[in-house]
Amino acid sequence: MPEQQNSLAASWIGRVLAGHRIEALIGEGGMGMVFRATHLRLRRQVALKLLPARLAADDDFRRRFEREAAIAASLEHPNIVPIYDAGHVDGNLYLSMRYIDGEDLSAVLRRGGPLPVERVCALLGPVADALDAVHEAGLVHRDVKPGNILVAANARRGEQVYLCDFGIAKASAGDHDITSAGQYMGTAQYSSPEQIEGKWLDGRSDQYGLACLAYRCLTGEVPYPRTATHAVIFAHLTAEPPRVTALRPDLPPAVDAAVAKGAAKQPDHRFPTCTAFIEALRAAVIPPRPQPRPRPQPHPRPRPHPAPAPGHAPPAPRPAPGGQPRRVLPPTLPLTEPVAPVPAPAPAPEPVPAPPAAPTPGPTPAPTPDPVPDPAPAPGPSAVPTPLEVRAARGENDPSVTITWTPGGPEEFEYKISRRTPDGRWRVVGRTTHTAIVDGAVPPGAPIPEYEIVARLGDRFSEPVVSTAVEPVEDSEETGDSGFPPVRHLAVASADTLVFDWPDGITEAMVVVRGDRPPTSPDDPAATRWKITNMRYQLDGGLRIPASVPRPCHVAVASCQRDGGALVVAPAFDRTARAVLP
Known part of the structure; x- marks a missing residue:
């Protein structure tokens, strides 16, 4: 298959298509090939994306390709690759766009390895702003990954970052989904749970992919390294977000909190925008600059303000780069761990005075204080049904440990999962409302540790239950x-x-x-x-x-x-x- 693709690409070199002279192959993907070409009439280099004839004859592929042209051409943003032309010639669909002389983020990561937080924010900040512009237009990108982020050096403006490839983008409202029911589109390592499950998507799905991409930039690894695709998908659905500090102990825990919120399983638990996620990630390592103390100023005499003339509206807010009004984002709140309420101790009963003793001859002994009974133990919270059948097992080809259990009752509980460390202490692995969690922090070959599960319902807790290790069973x-x-x-x-x-x-x-x-x-x-x-x-x-x-x-x-x-x-x-x- 690669030989056939190379042969097909070579057959296009030197040909002229829709006024473009094709010069060199610069990329290949699921939607076709991308060539460097020259627009003969305008005399400028462009990137020409070409869908082969056999795919152009397919209605579904043709609709997706035409949608990419319409979506990308409608967006105006300095960090989105602009579209020049699109059409259908001789049974081939083509898309002409700006040629970016640079490399994609995958090449940057291969060369640079794990990146500092400041560098990650500098690369992904423009991408987040571009995604927010996409979402304000009512669209969802759906495929945020390193290959769709281009990095180019600019002599005047320094490094430029671009978001590209809207081939599987779809409208988030008021449009029909061109993806067939039950068909999954996207890249598994960066797909949100709602995208995998085929649910309705909005911009928060792209934020999940951006958070997974930030984890990749910070650690050099994908969030859920699994050998099988179905294991990756299951981890996106059930596993807790991975901790950056497990591979980068030099970073503060606030980085874990920002990535965990951006990659939360429930969209409502994520940040309001992609830009807000990047700002939280930046604030995790860059403390806010102290504000100078204001000098006392004399109170000026108030001046009357003239009323606005009829028909004149107040000035509009200053537009952000790209022509869109800059939204005022609410301040992000720090993530807090849920803490069990401490019951107030019951008041001690009043001591009952002892009756006076009869006088006895001789010296009077020192009085003995009346014993005060211990205060009654505080009434604890009502018991929650304990989880059942708690098991910890490791797959044959996956070093991660999967902990599963059965709910003790019909209610929807929150579960806290802790791992017993070799020194006997309990370390929290995560919290979830599901009945399974994956722990990827256990070294390969190490024995399966004990896990403790506690169910919570409001301010009530269950008794802790310790797991049973299940080793892989050989064929019998x-x-x-x-x-x-x-x-x-x-x-x-x-x-x-x-x-x-x-x-x-x-x-x-x-x-x-x-x-x-x-x-x-x-x-x-x-x-x-x-x-x-x-x-x-x-x-x-x-x-x-x-x-x-x-x-x-x-x-x-x-x-x-x-x-x-x-x-x-x-x-x-x-x-x-x-x-x-x-």
Whole structure:
């Protein structure tokens, strides 16, 4: 395939398309090839993006390409690559834009490694301002990643940063989504949970990608380094935002707080704008400049202000770069850890005086103070149901430890997860409203540590529950001799969702359900079966059992493989592929 692409690109060199002489290939992507070209009439260099004829004939690809031209051409911002021309010639769609003589952010990171916070803010600050302009226009970029950020040196203005490639952008309101239902578009390492789940998007989705990109710039690694794409997607849905200081201990904890808020799972928990996120990141390392003490001034005599003439409006606010009015952002608030309320001690009861003793001859002993009873213990908060079936397991190809549990009640709880360190102390891993969390701070090869889970509902807390370590189980007689990679580590992540380790090479799974006892084998004649594809697992984060199935019930999952047009089911379950659905 690369040889064919190189041959196709070479065939365009020297040709003239829509008044552009194509000179050299400068980039390739999912939407086509980008060439350096010369506009013959205007005599200037441009970047010419070309969609091959076989894709131009596809209605869906053509609509996406035309949308990129319309969206990018409608935006006026100094940090957005401007569009000169677009059209359709000889069965080919083309897009002519400004040629940026520079490199993308990926090349900067490969050459420079982890960057200082000031450098990251200098690079991503213009990108954040450009994204805010995109969002004010009612659009969402949807693919914020290093390859779509260009960095160029300018002799007069220094370093210039540009945001490019709106090929998968979509309107956030008042327009039809050109992406098919259930189709996932974007780059997995920088995609927000709502984008993965196919929900309605707004500018806060781009802020999530920008926060993931900031983590990459600060640490040199992507936020969720996983070998399999579905593991990356599941981490975006369930794992707590990673801590920058785990790889950069030289940075203050405020950097962790800013990145965690920008990459929060819920859009409402993020910053109001992308610029506000960058400002919080900058404020984490650059203290505010002290304001000079104002000198006392005499109070001037008030002068009457003339009333505005009829028909004259007050002056408009000074426009920001790019022609758009600068919005006044609310001040960001520091992130605080939730603290359990300390109950006030009950008042001590009044001491009861003892009756006077009869006088006795001899010296009078010193009086003994009356004993005061200890104050009654303060009434603690009402108990919250403790989490059930707390397990900590590590995948065979992933050093991260996944902690799962089952809610102790029907309410939606907040959970605090702590890890026991080698010196016996408990260190907080994170807080979540889900029933699973991934801890990537455990070194590969180290034993699975103990984890403590505490559920919280308002100001009430549960008793702490310590996890049980589940080591990977080798193939046994139960998994049969079929050679199928078995499904393992089945757990109930919520009232109707099953989570497990999906093995490589398996594209479908069979869920077997019984109400009376655990299923004995995948061909259990008295069981109900569903076949759910791997793509459904990637998008939903788990296998969802229909609400029509009576609870409680026993569930088990078996691997499946396609052999021609037939579905072949593994002959047995793995010993860890069974659970109870409450």
